[in-house]
Amino acid sequence: MxxxxxxxxxxxxxxxxxxxxxxxxxxxxxxxxxxxxxxxxxxxxxxxxxxxxxxxxxxxxxxxxxxxxxxxxxxxxxxxxxAERLFLGARECIEGLRHREGVLLGIATGNTQRGVARLLDSFGWQGGFATIQTADDAPSKPHPGMILQAMAATDVSPQDTVMIGDSSFDMAMACAAGVLPVGVSWGFQPVAALTEAGAGPIVHSYAELETVLQDFLEAPSQISA
The missing domain is CATH 1.10.150 (DNA polymerase; domain 1)
Structure with a gap:
């Protein structure tokens, strides 16, 4: 997985x-x-x-x-x-991953469980994420706790985990957890901040993200320790 x-x-x-x-x-x-x-x-x-x-x-x-x-x-x-709106291409990307065999979806956010539940309800994504880690459950980013707990909950190794985010906190958290950090350029922080925090690939659209994820998902899986 x-x-x-x-x-x-x-x-x-x-x-x-x-x-x-x-x-x-x-x-x-x-x-x-x-x-x-x-x-x-x-x-x-x-x-x-x-x-x-x-x-x-x-x-x-x-x-x-x-x-x-x-x-x-x-x-x-x-x-x-x-009104909060999904970024262009986000819905299609999530829907495609939700129905792809061998893929588990998760959330790691500074938001609250209540806030995430409201968003998932509004977008019709209830039950679509195998693990939801929030500021209610772990130390604030960039501490790796959210990702470590997500991997433990799903029994997936760091080599088989990717973190996608728009902030330096996301990238630093991913690096600390030993997972692939993928930055997005359309968010709230400049690309330079993501790069400095250790981002691997940085994508500029969901179409680019899907290409990066395709390579990641096709790589051989590692056995979880």
Missing amino acids: KLVLFDVDGTLVDSQSIIVAAQRMTFEAHGLEPPSRERALSIVGLSLTEAFMALAGPKAPIARLVAAYKDVSAALRQDPAH
């Missing part, structure tokens, strides 16, 4: 509108200067606690910021102007 792990925000889903708006509203509600758009998106992939510590500093009321951000995000999702 081969395990294909996907990040969510910035890789499968374009959620930048909600992320930027929710951060701005949260900071303003607490009398803090909101981060720039670039800065707001640079921390996507971290757990919320780690993200707000990076954005506001350890002396800020982190727990209150996290709680407020969750409430604001939930409210914004009811507004069509902030």
